[in-house]
Amino acid sequence: MAKTRGTIVVNVDRCKGCDLCVVACPTHVIELHPEDVNDKGYHYARLKNFTDCIGCTACGTVCPDGCISVYRWKD
Structure with a gap:
């Protein structure tokens, strides 16, 4: 059975460090x-563990500034 994996790309310049994506991430x-x-002086979001992202899009959905793009694929 194939496992779904994902990754995110954060638009660092637009990120305000609101922390909503951090809270929303199930993994x-x-x-x-x-x-x-x-x-702008904000600590920006980043993916800290590349191997455990499942590409669920929760982070991109809650981002108020649309800074996060989510990519998914199956292994």
Whole structure:
């Protein structure tokens, strides 16, 4: 049986670090970057664990600024 995997691409310049995607992620693979900030001074979202993303789109759905694109594929 094929396993669904995914990844996200974050538009770092638009991300305001609201943390909604982090809370919405069922597999807890998204975090706000602990050190780096974007040009607006916000800690931006990033995928911290590439192997456990399931591509569920929860993060992209809750993002108020549309900063997250989700990609899915089957292994």
